[in-house]
Amino acid sequence: MKKGKFIVLEGPDRCGKSTQAKMLVNHLIAQGKDVILTREPGGTDTAEKIRQIVLEPGLDIRPMTELLLYESSRAQHTQEKIIPALEQGKIVICERYTMSTCAYQGYGRGIDLKIIDTLNKIATLGTTPDLTLVFLMSDKYFIERGEYLFDDRLEQEDRAFREKMRKGYLEMLTRTPNAYLIDADKNIQMIQEEVLSLITKHRII
Ligand code: TMP
Numbered sequence: 001m002k003k004g005k006f007i008v009l010e011g012p013d014r015c016g017k018s019t020q021a022k023m024l025v026n027h028l029i030a031q032g033k034d035v036i037l038t039r040e041p042g043g044t045d046t047a048e049k050i051r052q053i054v055l056e057p058g059l060d061i062r063p064m065t066e067l068l069l070y071e072s073s074r075a076q077h078t079q080e081k082i083i084p085a086l087e088q089g090k091i092v093i094c095e096r097y098t099m100s101t102c103a104y105q106g107y108g109r110g111i112d113l114k115i116i117d118t119l120n121k122i123a124t125l126g127t128t129p130d131l132t133l134v135f136l137m138s139d140k141y142f143i144e145r146g147e148y149l150f151d152d153r154l155e156q157e158d159r160a161f162r163e164k165m166r167k168g169y170l171e172m173l174t175r176t177p178n179a180y181l182i183d184a185d186k187n188i189q190m191i192q193e194e195v196l197s198l199i200t201k202h203r204i205i
Contacts, residue, residue: 003089005204006082006127008097011135012165013155014145015184016191020135021095023192024199028091031205036085039095041073044080055152063109067116070101074123083127091204098124099132099172099179104154107168108161131202132176133195134169137184178202 007024009017021037028035042051050073053059054066061069074097085092098120106113139159146155173179180198182191199205 002083002086002127004086005091005131005202006086006129007091007093007199007204008099008129008132009093009095009135010097010099010103010132011169011182011184012103012137012142012162014142015135015137016188017095017135019188020133020191020195021093023188024195025093027192027196028093028205033091033205034089035091035093036081037093037095038077038081040077040097040100041070043073043077043082043094046080047073047077050076055154057152057156063105063111066109067101067105067111067119070105071119071123074098074101074120078124078127083125086127094129097129097132099134099169099176102172103165103168107164107171108157130178131198131204132179133182133198134173134179135182135184135191136166136169139163141185 009021011017025035025037040047041054042048050069054061054069054073082092082094101120102113102116105111106116139162142162170181173181182194184191186194
């Protein structure tokens, strides 16, 4: 029986999700909350091994294989870590979840969204976020922020791919309950204030 709260941070690469996730966790810990920070792909030993495969630059991974790897990671992560933590009443903060698969493999790669929805339901055992925060930024920041970074396999995709994903995120925002758009062009403090106000509104704290 789920007693905790499940918060997912979503958005394209380099949108500042990880920084905000860490700030949020620190804030919640300071308030005495029982909170864990986790991520997809990955989050457990087995799922982190799947992560290494799926993100390895230069590896020949076909779109359907890619989809199934992300879903395998999710199935393991959800059963081993997310559901038990929620049952113990913890707040689970997760960087990326099902929406990423729709954005990247669905809108980006063009795999049928119905197939992805079905696989997401299987992998999550029906677990859905209580709150999803979608960080979107303009493309110029993607390029600026990436200048000195090493690109993983997905980050090497081109501008057209990123445009399709952005459109996907915007569409999903209109039909996903408790999902909010965060303007990731703003500065770190302004974004944190927005995140905290949504967390309060949703009675997570
Ligand atoms: P990140 O941990 O740096 O965000 O990297 C994970 C990469 O994997 C990122 O480029 C997004 C991509 N991804 C998918 O393509 N599909 C998925 O379902 C998930 C969770 C991530």
